[in-house]
Amino acid sequence: MSQPRVAVLVFPGTNSEEETVDACRDAGMDARPILWSEPPADLRSYQAYVIPGGFAYEDRVRAGAIAAKSKSVDVVREEAARGKFVLGLCNGAQVVAEVGLLGDIAIARNLPSGHFQCRIVDIQLSSPPKCCVFTAAMAPGTVLKMAMAHGEGRFTGTPALFDRLEREGRIAFRFKDRAPNGAMHDAAGITNDRGNVLALMPHPERVAWNFNLTFARPPSRREDPRSPSHSHEIFRSMAASLA
Amino acid sequence: MRIDVVIELIIPDNTAFTVLTALRHLGYAELQAVDRAEHIILTTDENAQPSELVAHLAQAEVVFNPNKHRLSYSVENGATSTEPAELEALVSDKDEDNSRLVRLLTTTFGVSGVRDIERAVGWRLRDTHGPASRERLEWACRELLANRISQRYDIRPRPHAASVRETAAAPTKGGR
Numbered sequence: 032m033s034q035p036r037v038a039v040l041v042f043p044g045t046n047s048e049e050e051t052v053d054a055c056r057d058a059g060m061d062a063r064p065i066l067w068s069e070p071p072a073d074l075r076s077y078q079a080y081v082i083p084g085g086f087a088y089e090d091r092v093r094a095g096a097i098a099a100k101s102k103s104v105d106v107v108r109e110e111a112a113r114g115k116f117v118l119g120l121c122n123g124a125q126v127v128a129e130v131g132l133l134g135d136i137a138i139a140r141n142l143p144s145g146h147f148q149c150r151i152v153d154i155q156l157s158s159p160p161k162c163c164v165f166t167a168a169m170a171p172g173t174v175l176k177m178a179m180a181h182g183e184g185r186f187t188g189t190p191a192l193f194d195r196l197e198r199e200g201r202i203a204f205r206f207k208d209r210a211p212n213g214a215m216h217d218a219a220g221i222t223n224d225r226g227n228v229l230a231l232m233p234h235p236e237r238v239a240w241n242f243n244l245t246f247a248r249p250p251s252r253r254e255d256p257r258s259p260s261h262s263h264e265i266f267r268s269m270a271a272s273l274a
Numbered sequence: 275m276r277i278d279v280v281i282e283l284i285i286p287d288n289t290a291f292t293v294l295t296a297l298r299h300l301g302y303a304e305l306q307a308v309d310r311a312e313h314i315i316l317t318t319d320e321n322a323q324p325s326e327l328v329a330h331l332a333q334a335e336v337v338f339n340p341n342k343h344r345l346s347y348s349v350e351n352g353a354t355s356t357e358p359a360e361l362e363a364l365v366s367d368k369d370e371d372n373s374r375l376v377r378l379l380t381t382t383f384g385v386s387g388v389r390d391i392e393r394a395v396g397w398r399l400r401d402t403h404g405p406a407s408r409e410r411l412e413w414a415c416r417e418l419l420a421n422r423i424s425q426r427y428d429i430r431p432r433p434h435a436a437s438v439r440e441t442a443a444a445p446t447k448g449g450r
Contacts, residue, residue, distance in 0.1 A: 091289040093421060097296055100418065129421070137424035143371050187369065187424055 034061040035273035038077040040107070040123075042067045042098045046085035047236060051120065054239040055081065057259055058266035060273065071102040078273055079116035080107045082123030084180070084234055094138070094183040095125030104130055116164050116269060117228040121181055124220075124230035128186075132228045133221055136188045142213035147182035151247040153207035154219045154233055158200035163226040164272035165265050166203055174207060175262045176248055177219075177233035184232040185210075186218040196221065203229060235262045276350040277324050279314040279331065280396065280435055285342045293397070293418065300417050302410065304401040312337070313364060315392040322387035324349050325436075334383035336375070346435035359431030360405040363412075365420045366394035366427075395419075398432065 037060045041048045048064045055062030062081070065074065074080070082104075088097035098104060108130050111117045119127035128138045141148055156173040160166045166173075193215045196202050204220030212232070220231035238244050240263075242256035251260060259267075290308040297305050314337055318327060328347045332338045338345050372391040379385040397419055399406035406414070408429050415427040 088292060089288070091292045092296075092418060093425075096418060096421070097292060100296055100300065135423055137421050139369065139421075139424035140367060142369060143374070145371065145374060 034059055035078045035270065036060075036076070037062040037079045037081060037269075037273075038065045038074055039063065039081045039083055040065055040067070040074075040103055041083070042085075042087035042101070044086040044089050045083055045122070047083040047120065047122075047234065048085075050236045050239065051081055051083040054236040054259075054263060054266045055269075057239070058263065058270040060266070060270050065103070067098075067101060067103055069103075071106045074103060074106045075110060077110075077115075079269065080110070080118070082107070082117070082119045082126050083236070084121035084123060087122055087126065090122075090183070093125075093129070094122060094181075095127075095129040098122075098126045099129035108132060111223075111228050114225065114227055116273065118165055118265075118269065119228075119230045120236060121184070121232055121234055124232050125183060127228060127230040132223055133230055134223070135192055136186060136221060138183060138230070138232070139185045139187050140183050141181070141185055141211070144211070144213075147180070148184075148211050149178075149180040150211070151176055151238070151244075152179045152211070152219075152233055154204045155207045156203065157205040158203050158222075160268075161226075162200040163203045163222040163229055165222075165229045165231075165269050168268040168271045169264050173261075173264065175204075175235065175264065176238055176244060176260075177235050177262055178237040178243075179211065179233045180237075181212065181232060184212040184214065186214040186216075186221055186232075188215065190215075193218075199224065204231060204233075231265075235265045239263045239266070275318050275320055275322060275324070277316045277318060277322075277328065277347055278350065278433060278435075279316060279328055279337075279345065279347045280311045281314065281338055282309070282311040282344045282346075283342055284344050296418055297399075297414055302399075302401070302414070304403070305399060305406075306402060307400040309398040309400075311396040313392075313394040313396050315394065316388050317390040317392075319387040319389065327385065327387055330383075330385045331379065334379060334385055336379060336383065348433040348435040359433075360398060361408055361411055361429055362432045363397045363415050363419060364394040364428045364430065365397065365415065365425055366392065367425055369424070396432075
């Protein structure tokens with residue numbers, strides 16, 4: 032059986048495409064980096080899209096604002112409307128929010144810190160796993176370690192909208208402790224209403240192998256350092272949903 | 275009293291150039307130039323001396339770097355130009371908390387008299403007809419410059435500003 036084809040979009044300033052491609056490949060997907068300068072129409076042949084982390088267009092104007100206006104992201108938005116999967120990781124999540132795939136949700140500057148924050152954080156699956164294609168294979172309440180590294184990661188919108196997100200199970204991931212970036216409802220990852228788009232601020236791909244977690248998760252020292260870590264579950268869920 | 279401190283780059287502004295290119299791609303073909311400035315809007319004690327306070331702010335070099343910035347300011351209800359003013363769009367975050375910056379400036383750097391700070395980014399656009407109209411600026415804010423959920427924008431005439439170098443208390447690099 033052929034592996035599902037996944038496009039990992041690369042913009043000037045993206046810096047996490049290699050580990051994202053590797054994480055997808057280790058989960059059994061045929062992932063390829065696609066540059067911003069390649070013909071946007073070629074993206075339509077892929078089954079899923081990952082917009083990785085980094086600083087696309089140097090975060091000029093706002094994080095994700097310029098990339099969200101690109102022809103490539105226009106195609107991703109159209110394909111998402113047809114039900115294809117879109118995973119936005121950190122800067123990719125900012126692009127996903129800027130382009131409107133989450134509805135009336137913005138990702139704004141961290142508060143109260145007001146600056147870039149970088150640390151390993153515990154992220155908990157907080158909605159029923161089946162609500163989202165990227166969590167469908169996880170056990171309810173799963174806690175994953177991820178690398179938080181952003182200055183603009185605060186999910187925000189109206190209180191009424193966030194109450195609705197809670198009722199609809201769209202806050203897929205939550206910071207286990209209080210959100211360091213001040214996100215409403217401690218949200219770390221939010222899905223669209225169909226569950227085929229996930230905007231996730233912390234990076235699972237940067238801690239996707241045991242050797243990434245030897246200090247943050249000491250039990251991983253007893254495991255094969257080259258094996259995928261438990262944070263790899265997002266990519267395994269994605270692959271399982273695409274199969 | 276409110277003092278609008280305007281900080282502009284004196285080196286090439288890559289962000290402004292990116293916005294110029296992006297807005298042209300979005301349909302504003304006649305756009306010729308984009309200028310960007312950071313606005314630090316100080317709410318101060320009534321008896322504060324604007325020129326001294328702004329000079330002290332510049333000397334702190336927290337929000338201003340003399341190697342790459344030009345600094346000017348205007349006082350709310352202060353002198354205004356008699357010439358027709360160019361319009362600018364001020365974009366600011368709806369949720370902002372600059373209390374840490376206020377504490378840093380007033381305690382660590384001794385910039386006394388500052389009660390509160392608001393921050394915004396000012397945008398001016400010029401096309402083949404001259405300064406962009408209000409409608410064009412609003413379009414640019416909706417399309418790119420402001421996120422309608424997390425930010426607000428205000429289109430206003432650009433106030434007449436005094437350069438900090440016009441003030442007697444202006445710091446000089448040689449004195450550092």
